[in-house]
Amino acid sequence: MTAALVAAGLGLIPSTASATEGPAKPAAQGPGAAQAAQAAQATKASGEKFHSPADRTVRTTLPGAGNKAAEDHPGLAAEITGESYSAHRLELITKITGPDVTLDVVVDWGDGRTEKTTAKGTGEVYHSHIYAEVGEYVVKVTVTDVANGIQAANQIAFVTAGAEFTPHAPTRLLDTRDGTGAKAGKVVGRGTTRVRVAGNSGIPAGATAVVLNVTVTNTTADGHVTAYAGGGSRPDTSNLNHTAGQSVPNLVIVPVGEDGYVEFFNGGWSPVDLVADVTGYFTRSAAGGYTAMTPARFVDTREGLGTAKGRLAGRGTFTTQIDGLKGVPKGITAVALNVTVTNPGEAGHLSVFPGGGQTPTASNLNFTAGQTVANSVIVPVSADGRISVFNGSWAGTDVVVDVVGHYSKDSRAAYRAIDPWRAIDTRDTVAWPERLPARGYFSQWFAPEPEGVEAFTFNTTVTNTTDSGFLSVAPSPLPWEENTDPNAPKPPRPGSSTLNWAKGATVPNLVQTGVGEYGIINFWNQGWQDADLIVDVFGIYETN
Numbered sequence: 001m002t003a004a005l006v007a008a009g010l011g012l013i014p015s016t017a018s019a020t021e022g023p024a025k026p027a028a029q030g031p032g033a034a035q036a037a038q039a040a041q042a043t044k045a046s047g048e049k050f051h052s053p054a055d056r057t058v059r060t061t062l063p064g065a066g067n068k069a070a071e072d073h074p075g076l077a078a079e080i081t082g083e084s085y086s087a088h089r090l091e092l093i094t095k096i097t098g099p100d101v102t103l104d105v106v107v108d109w110g111d112g113r114t115e116k117t118t119a120k121g122t123g124e125v126y127h128s129h130i131y132a133e134v135g136e137y138v139v140k141v142t143v144t145d146v147a148n149g150i151q152a153a154n155q156i157a158f159v160t161a162g163a164e165f166t167p168h169a170p171t172r173l174l175d176t177r178d179g180t181g182a183k184a185g186k187v188v189g190r191g192t193t194r195v196r197v198a199g200n201s202g203i204p205a206g207a208t209a210v211v212l213n214v215t216v217t218n219t220t221a222d223g224h225v226t227a228y229a230g231g232g233s234r235p236d237t238s239n240l241n242h243t244a245g246q247s248v249p250n251l252v253i254v255p256v257g258e259d260g261y262v263e264f265f266n267g268g269w270s271p272v273d274l275v276a277d278v279t280g281y282f283t284r285s286a287a288g289g290y291t292a293m294t295p296a297r298f299v300d301t302r303e304g305l306g307t308a309k310g311r312l313a314g315r316g317t318f319t320t321q322i323d324g325l326k327g328v329p330k331g332i333t334a335v336a337l338n339v340t341v342t343n344p345g346e347a348g349h350l351s352v353f354p355g356g357g358q359t360p361t362a363s364n365l366n367f368t369a370g371q372t373v374a375n376s377v378i379v380p381v382s383a384d385g386r387i388s389v390f391n392g393s394w395a396g397t398d399v400v401v402d403v404v405g406h407y408s409k410d411s412r413a414a415y416r417a418i419d420p421w422r423a424i425d426t427r428d429t430v431a432w433p434e435r436l437p438a439r440g441y442f443s444q445w446f447a448p449e450p451e452g453v454e455a456f457t458f459n460t461t462v463t464n465t466t467d468s469g470f471l472s473v474a475p476s477p478l479p480w481e482e483n484t485d486p487n488a489p490k491p492p493r494p495g496s497s498t499l500n501w502a503k504g505a506t507v508p509n510l511v512q513t514g515v516g517e518y519g520i521i522n523f524w525n526q527g528w529q530d531a532d533l534i535v536d537v538f539g540i541y542e543t544n
Contacts, residue, residue, distance in 0.1 A: 050082035050156045054097060057154045065149025075099075076152040078143050086452065087162025087414035087542035088134065092127040094141050098152075104144040110137030110158070119143075130544050133286045134160040134414045162414025162542060163208045163282035164289055165407045167334035167380030170353055170362035171201050173212070174264075174276035186218065186271035187264065194230055195276060198260030209255045209282040209417050209539075210262060211378050213364055215275040216240060217247040222506075223268015227254040228420075230261025235420040237536035238267060241461055241506045247366045251376040251510040253457055253539055255417045256281075277362030279378050280334060282415050288333045289411030290541045292404070292455040292514030294474075295338065295496035296326045299389075299401035302342075311343065311396030312389070319355045320401070323385030328406055335381055336405040336512050338498060339389070340374040341367045341397050348393020352379045355386025363392065372500045376404075376510040402496050405455065405512055413454035413541040424523070424535035427464070435530040436462075436523065438469075441491070442533065443476055447519030452544030455514045456521070460498060461534040463506040469527020470497040471509075475516025494524055501531070512541075 054077040079095040096103065100121035107115045109129050119125050131137065140155040174181035174195040181195040198207045216225050224238040232255070240250035254262050266272050299306035299320050307318040323332050341350060349363040365375035379387055391397055423444060426432040436442060447453040462471055472494035499509035513521060525531055 047083055047085035048161055050158050052080045052154050052156045054079040054095070054154070057152045059150060059152045062144070062146070062149040062151055076143060076145050076150050078141050078152055078154040080139070080141055080154050080156050082139065082156050082158055084158075084161040086544050087416045088131045088160055088412070089544055090129050090131070090139065090158055092129070092139065094125045094127070096125060096143055097122050098143065098145060099148065101145060101147045104146065106142045106144075108140040108142070110139050131160055134162045134164055134284050135286065136284065159284055160414070161416045163284045163416070164287035164414050165280055165282055165334065166287045167280045167407070168203065168278050169357070169380065170277055170279050170351070170360040172275070172277050172362050173197065173200060174274060176273045177218070177275070181276070186273050187266040188271050189266060189269040192263050192265045193274060194261045194263045196260055197256050197262050197278070197281075201278065203278065203281050204283060205260065206283050206285070207256050207281040208284060209253055209415065210278055211280040212252045212254065212262070213249055213277045213279065213362065213377070214240060214252050214264070215247060215249040215363065215366060216242050216272050217275065218273040219246055219270070220244055221268055221270035223266060223270065223272065225272070225274065226265040226267060227252045228263055228265070229255040230257030230259045230263050232257055234263075234265055237420040237422055237459065238461070238508070239459055240508045241463070243506060248508070249363065249365050249375050250459070250508050251378065253415070253417070253510070280380070286409070288407035288409055290336075290405055290407055290413045290415065290454060291411045292512065292541070293327060293406070295402045295404045295494070297400070297496065298322065298326065298403050299399060301398045301400075306401065311398050312391045313396050314345070314348070314391060314394040317359065317388055317390045319386050319388040321386050322381055322403065326403070328403060329408065329410070330385065331410070332381060332385065332406040332408045334378060334407040335387065335403055336407075337377040337379065338374055338402045338404055338496070339365060339377050340372065340400040340497065340500065341365060342372040342400065344369060344371060344393060344397035345395025346393055348391060348395070348397070350399065351390040351392060352377045353388055353390070354380045355382035355384065355388050357382060357388065359390045367397070371502070374497060374499050374509055376512070412543040415539055415541050417539045418537065420536055420538050422534070423537050424533055426532045427534070436525040436533040438525055438528050438530050441522045441524040443480070443520050443522050444535070445480060445520050446537070447515045450515045450517065450519030452542055453515050453519065454541040454543055455512050456537060457539040458511045458513070459508055459536045459538060460511050460523070461506065461508040462499060462501050462531050463534065464532040465501050465503060465505055465529070467527060467529040468502050469525060469529065469531065470500040471533070472496060472524040472526055473498045473511050473513050474522055474524070475514050476518055476520035476522050477516065479518050480520055491522055493526070497526065
């Protein structure tokens with residue numbers, strides 16, 4: 001397929017978005033009960049635990065208990081264990097040791113709300129609570145034995161698993177070419193470099209995750225790069241892939257290590273240079289929550305949508321309104337985009353930044369002459385809700401901007417990083433007997449219980465390509481039973497693109513997608529030849 005046809009995925013030819021065009025095969029491999037359970041277990045496995053043993057119980061004598069003293073009581077104690085498997089929720093288990101009498105149990109959740117129940121003697125009491133705001137709370141459990149005039153109390157310090165987003169002006173934290181953030185010089189094959197994030201460039205010490213645009217450049221062989229929390233175990237997943245001679249950017253949302261660092265592993269056997277630009281960070285304090293939306297096209301220079309018609313001139317900039325349009329509310333703090341370059345006259349880069357602000361040195365995507373390439377971008381908006389796009393090339397290029405979500409103080413969906421896991425890898429012919437079919441799709445069940453799940457964060461990679469094409473990712477409008485019924489209506493073909501590839505290329509891109517009503521996400525191959533698909537899961541946005 002020609003580059004012109006690839007660009008059709010960006011909206012040049014409306015018929016390519018038609019649900020009726022092409023064979024539109026049903027899913028060749030789907031979740032089933034086992035894979036749905038795997039998804040549920042993978043997200044739950046990253047839960048945090050909080051514990052206060054029974055010997056920390058403080059016992060007091062109730063007023064009017066006569067000569068009874070706490071130390072003479074036959075043994076009233078409370079052991080507290082808290083578990084958090086979602087952004088705002090705390091599951092609390094109180095193990096009570098006490099006499100065989102009725103006991104009053106009061107849980108003070110630390111946010112101004114309390115919960116009361118009764119228990120009988122030794123046993124366990126279970127409570128669950130959803131916090132309105134992410135943050136740190138002291139949870140206190142008080143057990144009262146009225147009959148014997150004794151009260152026992154214990155508490156835990158609880159921190160929500162979810163974190164909210166604060167935008168940051170695009171700033172370069174790492175550049176191995178000139179020694180920014182690390183020692184100058186390429187990262188050796190199978191080697192690592194690290195950069196300080198927490199406490200650097202205005203990022204607070206309590207940052208739990210950071211949004212980075214990572215670029216690998218000066219490559220001499222094929223390879224991949226993995227970003228992960230400093231001091232932690234390196235996952236088997238990857239964040240970006242490259243071939244010899246490529247400069248490849250990709251957006252990364254990566255946890256910050258307890259030491260305040262993020263590490264980058266060069267998975268290839270040859271040295272590479274790495275560049276990392278920050279555009280925001282997450283903290284466990286009230287800031288901005290995420291709202292996913294159906295991708296909406298805000299800018300297309302080929303049509304004059306959102307800016308002047310015609311290619312963005314070399315070294316030129318346009319500014320466009322984001323909030324208040326196409327379902328994006330006023331008052332947002334940042335926006336999640338998929339930005340695509342097509343028809344560039346020569347090599348260059350794009351920088352996306354708050355509307356009307358100073359053009360940063362940081363870049364969001366790199367391109368070569370004639371290349372169609374997309375990259376995810378999370379960028380602050382200006383006070384009046386605009387963004388600007390700068391073409392760092394000396395020649396003109398077409399630019400397409402799709403909005404996929406936004407951050408605001410009014411959204412409750414907080415981000416929870418999970419242990420990265422590989423959900424799809426069609427190169428594994430045992431688990432996936434078929435490649436991602438041309439003009440077809442795969443369905444995968446990521447949220448067996450979608451209530452409270454706003455979106456997932458994936459890294460998608462397409463490889464072993466034999467022709468040009470593009471990938472679309474969207475929640476399924478149909479339940480799984482209809483997806484597997486060969487006579488059922490097929491889901492509509494998405495009109496937006498997530499990533500574009502050329503023949504023989506390996507292309508990654510971050511995806512933040514909502515889960516829809518059924519928690520099922522479809523991955524569409526909009527090209528005319530089969531391709532391999534890899535999907536790594538890194539995080540989840542939750543309202544509960």
